[in-house]
Amino acid sequence: AQTVTQSQPEMSVQEAETVTLSCTYDTSESNYYLFWYKQPPSRQMILVIRQEAYKQQNATENRFSVNFQKAAKSFSLKISDSQLGDTAMYFCAFMKWVGTASKLTFGTGTRLQVTL
């Protein structure tokens, strides 16, 4: 079974600074996807960034980027120029194929607080 580990339950960063959230996973699959989702307080979960395992290039979305180390099974999220609106719960997720469908396994989350 796949497991996803987020070892930082809570983190804090000052506005405009950079923060990195860690995620490791365990799998024997060779074809899979990795995601970071964000859940702001009392708001819906939304996708932050997505990475295909077969791509060596790290995904980037504006201020959000990942460091994907396939051999180490590591998938960290870097947030640059942190903003107050980045305050949220962040979940790392691993996706594998189940027949013609797909299944996500989530980590336990990291609560990020951005302060002034």
Add this chain to the structure above:
Amino acid sequence: DVKVTQSSRYLVKRTGEKVFLECVQDMDHENMFWYRQDPGLGLRLIYFSYDVKMKEKGDIPEGYSVSREKKERFSLILESASTNQTSMYLCASSLIPGYEQYFGPGTRLTVT
């Protein structure tokens, strides 16, 4: 924009009651999912469906069942609610496996 809606934001039920949680998506997505979210445990998959009338057990299906009679609607059923089913329930949908799952706002269920 994809919209996933859930029938209730907050729900309070008594032990032993049959509970229905409804989820509707408006983007013709094939895949739909039910998760429960608990502090310190993240999101755990209860059931998912990749086609109408097709369903698969997730990681924690015990005590739950699902129904998908129409493509846009996926219902989670608690046959006999118990206090350990008090949780936040999230519904999600996706068009293509491997791509983004779109989440609903969640239903916070309390079983007393």
